[in-house]
Amino acid sequence: MGDDSTYDVAVIGAGVFGAWTAYQLERSSKRVILIDAYGSGNSRSSSGDESRIIRMGYGADEIYTRSALRSLQLWQELFTRVDQPLFHQTGVLWLAQKGDPYPVKTAETLRKLDVPFDSLTVAEIRRRYPQIGLERISWALLEPESGVLMARRAVQTVTREAIRNGVEYFQDAVKTPEGSGSLNEITTAGGRRISAGNYVFACGPWLPKVFPDLLADRIQTTRQEVFYFGAPAGNRSFLATELPTWIDFKDEAYGLPDLEGRGVKIAIDRHGPAFDPDAGNRVVSDEGLTEARQCLARRLPALKYAPVIEARVCQYENTANGDFLIDRHPRFDNVWLVGGGSGHGFKHGPVVGEYVATRIAGNNEEIEPRFSLESKASEQKRAVF
Numbered sequence: 253m254g255d256d257s258t259y260d261v262a263v264i265g266a267g268v269f270g271a272w273t274a275y276q277l278e279r280s281s282k283r284v285i286l287i288d289a290y291g292s293g294n295s296r297s298s299s300g301d302e303s304r305i306i307r308m309g310y311g312a313d314e315i316y317t318r319s320a321l322r323s324l325q326l327w328q329e330l331f332t333r334v335d336q337p338l339f340h341q342t343g344v345l346w347l348a349q350k351g352d353p354y355p356v357k358t359a360e361t362l363r364k365l366d367v368p369f370d371s372l373t374v375a376e377i378r379r380r381y382p383q384i385g386l387e388r389i390s391w392a393l394l395e396p397e398s399g400v401l402m403a404r405r406a407v408q409t410v411t412r413e414a415i416r417n418g419v420e421y422f423q424d425a426v427k428t429p430e431g432s433g434s435l436n437e438i439t440t441a442g443g444r445r446i447s448a449g450n451y452v453f454a455c456g457p458w459l460p461k462v463f464p465d466l467l468a469d470r471i472q473t474t475r476q477e478v479f480y481f482g483a484p485a486g487n488r489s490f491l492a493t494e495l496p497t498w499i500d501f502k503d504e505a506y507g508l509p510d511l512e513g514r515g516v517k518i519a520i521d522r523h524g525p526a527f528d529p530d531a532g533n534r535v536v537s538d539e540g541l542t543e544a545r546q547c548l549a550r551r552l553p554a555l556k557y558a559p560v561i562e563a564r565v566c567q568y569e570n571t572a573n574g575d576f577l578i579d580r581h582p583r584f585d586n587v588w589l590v591g592g593g594s595g596h597g598f599k600h601g602p603v604v605g606e607y608v609a610t611r612i613a614g615n616n617e618e619i620e621p622r623f624s625l626e627s628k629a630s631e632q633k634r635a636v637f
């Protein structure tokens with residue numbers, strides 16, 4: 253099938269970065285086509301899980317705190333407009349271990365940017381949240397206005413709204429572009445050819461597969477397991493009214509309360525082994541479950557033997573230090589690479605979309621050095637969480 257249509261921008265990938273980019277481009281009056289290989293918010297995509305945390309705390313990384321603040325506002329505006337309650341204001345509780353500088357730096361940044369938070373002593377945490385185990389915890393920082401985005405439905409909502417506003421959308425896999433200079437067209441596995449002024453490749457964990465020579469060493473795709481546990485019938489202690497989302501930063505674990513009856517979510521934030529997003533095995537491992545149970549026993553001891561009611565294997569797409577990649581392809585002046593969410597990108601979708609749309613509009617906006625391709629090393633040294 254051929255296609256004669258010409259677009260201002262073709263966005264490849266309708267995960268959270270691509271969907272918001274298409275949405276924001278359309279709002280700036282661009283003619284946009286959005287293409288996804290498996291469908292927006294599909295189960296293989298990094299955006300396709302049930303839920304994602306949106307928190308303002310980022311240690312000393314003010315750039316991400318500012319972005320999270322603006323993004324929360326834009327998410328909420330969208331959800332209000334479409335009348336979908338896809339943000340749960342659970343609060344986010346950082347459980348801080350003695351001598352850990354990250355929560356201390358987070359508090360300094362939040363104070364500087366006037367983001368509301370509470371510092372809680374161990375006695376205060378115990379009084380408010382008796383269901384949380386406090387082994388090795390010496391204080392906590394509570395972000396009362398932060399919470400959880402219902403990820404898959406949220407990203408599908410962005411795509412649906414983009415389409416409703418005029419973005420054209422279809423499902424197909426775009427092939428690796430060839431040549432150099434100004435890219436004239438892209439082709440799909442289904443045989444379609446699409447011509448656009450600019451092309452945005454927002455392919456998440458697939459970016460290293462689409463651009464292997466450029467990104468195979470710069471974005472590492474890792475296997476991450478997620479478990480949902482069921483609380484006993486009638487026990488309300490693990491609902492969002494009683495339990496906040498919590499982050500055990502030092503022990504690389506986090507948990508979400510039982511939202512919409514899906515169960516109490518637990519995951520380990522440490523990078524797993526290399527993973528193929530198309531064909532990788534998405535059945536969770538016994539070792540993963542053992543570690544999740546150890547975490548439960550430590551932090552939510554009443555759920556130590558709770559049944560797993562759902563489990564997922566997802567993947568991170570990690571740059572060396574965790575900074576996003578948003579830059580032009582060095583061989584094509586009209587191709588953008590947008591990804592490297594590195595296990596924390598979901599919340600920032602609205603701002604990433606704005607950032608890309610502004611640069612494509614050509615207002616001579618600078619590239620943030622931290623998002624540049626040049627800054628992306630091949631050796632993993634995580635610094636942004």
Ligand SMILES: Cc1cc2nc3c(=O)[nH]c(=O)nc-3n(C[C@H](O)[C@H](O)[C@H](O)COP(=O)(O)OP(=O)(O)OC[C@H]3O[C@@H](n4cnc5c(N)ncnc54)[C@H](O)[C@@H]3O)c2cc1C
Nearest residue numbers: 265267268269289298299305426456566593596597598599
């Ligand atoms: C377990 C886990 C927990 C996380 N927790 C959080 C959290 O609490 N808070 C947070 O903010 N972030 C979190 N993240 C990170 C966040 O989910 C990701 O950074 C974000 O979803 C990445 O979005 P994306 O659009 O870049 O990629 P994706 O969502 O993977 O989207 C890429 C899309 O591109 C499509 N595609 C790929 N190749 C092609 C092609 N050739 N042609 C057409 N389409 C193509 C795919 O089908 C896919 O839909 C977590 C991630 C994981 C895995």
